[in-house]
Amino acid sequence: MELKELLFKLADADGVSGLDGALDIAEKKLSPLGKVNRDNMGGLAVEIKGIKDYTILLDAHIDEIGMMVTAIDDGFIRVAKCGGIDVRTLISQEVVIHGKESIFGVFCSIPPHLKKDSNEIPDIDEMAIDTGLSKVETENIISIGDRVSFRQKAVSLIGDRVTGKSLDNRAGCAAVIEAAKLLCADGEPPCNIVVSLSAQEELGLRGARTATYNYFPNEAIVVDVSFGAFQGIPSQKTGKLSNGPMICISPITDRYMTNSLIDICEEENMPYQREVCGSSTGTNADIISVTKSGVRTALVSIPLLNMHTAAETISISDVENTAKLIAEYIRKAVK
């Protein structure tokens, strides 16, 4: 399955802000569809000319959470968070340090035989990564500021579930790329489409701000991930994996677009879930909608488990249905 292959390639690629691996893969996929531009922030967009002079921007952030080197101490390095990484999961986590070469490292742990009875989680600056290198070698290869990413290849669970690093938000990237491909499959799409794989979302919705300024579309649809249903978290704030895209209803998302997305799902018998936010959404929709004189914006999310860890888990059917929903929306909305 082509979508699955794309998703795996995107998830396995390096994309902590400042690394280009995921951009390179996306560019290869998107360049047959139109002119690809990389922006100053580390994002990428493709402009696809359509029949009608009306532009819909499809946004998915391409950056992933990760870390940056803050200190080198013998064969050990210290890191700071680059995005809201779940620090609880770092102990015993494998990483890749992107220095002059990419090297293996692992977060130190204290074995049970020596550990004091404590269930406190240390701060990230009290943790360290073991590179196994001597002091001199470490300093030759690694510099302060180098990016550090999780070392975790995507794999299939049972059914259509996939687990790996950075599915937040390569799942969204795969969905918008797939939507664009669906729309281009029968020739020129009904309107202009900009697929914007934006940078630095995890650092504060930054790349979407400048990209939207640049392309200033008539409408935007943001695809991101949201919380999958899990014990101990309020069910009304989650979506169930494999139950379809989560269509966001919130004060900041456009009611008309949102209703249209829901109507399409109802008419076409496509699976969907409603996700209600009482204020902002914590996604690029928050910033895209207030760019320049304003952009009508909708938000569609893919439910995901273990957010901001190396064990992010999604259902491929949700990615596929998100792509279909967006394609169908653009076909119907632009007449």
Added chain:
Amino acid sequence: MMNNLKNLCLLDGVSGNESKVAEYIVNEITPFAECYIDPLGNVIAHKRGTSDAKKRVLFDAHMDEVGLIITGIKDNGMLTFSCVGGINTEVLLAKRVKIGDLYGVICVKPIHMLSDDEKKKLPDKDSLLIDIGASSKKEAEEYIEIGDIAVFESDYIEFGDNKIKAKAIDDRLGCAILIDIIKSDLPFDAWFSFTVQEEVGLRGAKTATFNVNPDFAIAIEATTACDIIDTPENKSVCKLNEGAVVSFMDGSTLYEKSLFDATINTTKNIGKKIQVKRGTSGGNNAGAIHLTKNGVRTISLSIPCRYLHSPECVIDKRDIESVRDIAVGLFEQMADDRI
């Protein structure tokens, strides 16, 4: 030996489920030694040397590793589990496991939805769940039975300066060293036990030692090295690339002084490196072996290993030879009744 180490580490053999490891070992040593599997699953081997031994010497290494066992299936298709052997909660969070051919992940609540207090505390181990991707109990039951074993998913990787990272180095390295000794020419007859259930209370070594009835035993192990940043020198226990580790005492054994001294002298004579373990934490099969029948004169030799009992054990290749050669040097004196 390095090839055996890699293959052994990648095999799944959580305590009580060591048969794949046993099979591999039997296959490796059969041309070189007589061997059998005892009722608990220990592999016991006898290797002929150039001469009969004056004293019977047993080399021991355990085959089992720490892991997880599935205890239940929730309505939502997620699995509950218990740890087999000592595993800290913090090395489990968001880690990947394998249950047979299936992948699973140990789930965590999203960090965004935790209270400030929850962010600072580890979750209760009993609350953790494994997700295999099932949407319902019914779907999970098609793949999983209660009592199935989950192992850490961890590649064998050589990295850094002569370092190896893998799961189960504790104590597949001991197994690899024993295989290597069996394949070499020995001056005296020797006995070997590849034991089960060390991680759940030194159980296999009890019956294996009873069977072999040795005069001396050498337990080859992996022991805690905490030579990592932020750990004061006096708490580092032992260090990588400083050679084999010998203890004067640990949680299960007070080592015989004359054997301890012989170990240090042997090391000097053969020009290898040894370090004395600073601290008395932990324990190993020596604890069971030395109390067998009317008592067995026992020493243990270990490789220093960082991050023991996690998916990410780290050793230094350069320490392996010290452990092996000191063990063989001691064996020759023991078998010849010179200690």
